[in-house]
Amino acid sequence: MIRVNHLQKTVDGNKKKVIRDISVQFSAGEMIGVVGASGSGKSILLRCLALRERWTRGDYTWNGENVIQGGGSGSQKYRFKCAYLEQNPSLYPDKTALKNVLIGQAGQTPLLRRLTGMVRSDDYMGAMDELEKYGLLDKAHVKAGNLSGGERQRVAICRALVHGASFLAVDEPVVGLDPKSAERVLDTLKGLCKEQNKIVIAALPLELAERFCTRIWGIHEGQLKIDISARRLTAEERRLIDMA
Template sequence: MIKVEHLTKSIGPEKRLVLHDISVQIEQGEMIAVVGGSGSGKSTLIRCLTLQERWDKGSFIIDEVDVLNNKIKGKLKVRREWAYLEQNPYLNPNRTALKNVLIGRASQTPWWRMLTGMVRSDDYMGAMDVLEQLGLLDKAHQKAGSLSGGEKQRTAIARALVHGAKVIAADEPVIGLDPKTAASVLDTLRKLCTDQQITVIAALPIELAERHATRIWGLKDGNLVLDVSGRKLTGPEKMKL
């Protein structure tokens, strides 16, 4: 159970408000699409939820832990259980997809593995299992620099899963991908929600949100103006955005 209450965020010396008094409750296994026009606050919301950005005010409760008021335990929990996927996830182009998955982020990887690149056999098998689940088994030993855009996104998803992510928060994860590849990435995320009860929160275009999400949040000028089940939005609902 995740509760966000009264999340407010401003930026710049003029304290321009980009998120205003947002309160939501998130259930395990949901695939939530965040929609809205340019400047609506989608990316800032994703970054606040993954603690990439500092909140001005609000409360953030995860499994009864108050993340913002219990900074050490709370931040460790988010760092351990939440994965932040950028629009263009960074992968070391000179390492294979498998090594990118295993090495992961510095904050989640033992120092000796970062230095040597060595892995235990059970870690290796676990990573190969995840790559197979995501349709990347044949790419495991291919250098990341030669992967397609969709393959890179799925490799980043595999990395998050191998390192124990329970929530994946993605900022425009399919931007720049062709429609078929975008649909494949989103189908992968939706299957993780269904099969493994992973929670996904992703900033998406409306048409993809309608097709893939179980729930849709709509933002306009930093305000949450829509919170509905995943489906085709009505005309009046779209007019709010």
């Protein structure tokens, strides 16, 4: 279980609060949809939870172990347990899908491996297994720059899993995708929670959060206004997060 107490994030020399005193907890197997109007703080919340942003204030515990106390940054040990996936995943466009999965992102793998692509045979088999599991085996040797948006998202998911992530924070993963590709990406994320007991927290359009997630967080001006089991939001709940 991950527990967050009084998370606050300020920017512009501590003049502007973008996350305001959020306290929440979540557990393995949950797929949480984060919804709210543009500029409400969804992306910065995901980055804080995935330990990609320094907290101004707050406590963060993971299965009872202190990760952050009173603000600051989490240790590298816990950063490796988290993956932050952006709208347009930061893949190496001139390397194949397989190489992207194997060598990971800057800061996650040794410099020599990133530069040369040298990997062990068991790493290779593990990466191929993940690509096959998510319908990408035929894309393993295709350069990432030639993949579709949905395929790039699934490659990024495979990469996170191969490098040991148990918590995926995913920022608008279906923006720009056709409905079929979007559904496949969200089915992939949902399967991670149901079948592998991962945690997925994703910023999503409301209708998709209602359909695919087990829980919905509604964010308005950096505050957590709604925390419910996934269902259709009422008109009043939509007004609370400026989505009426």
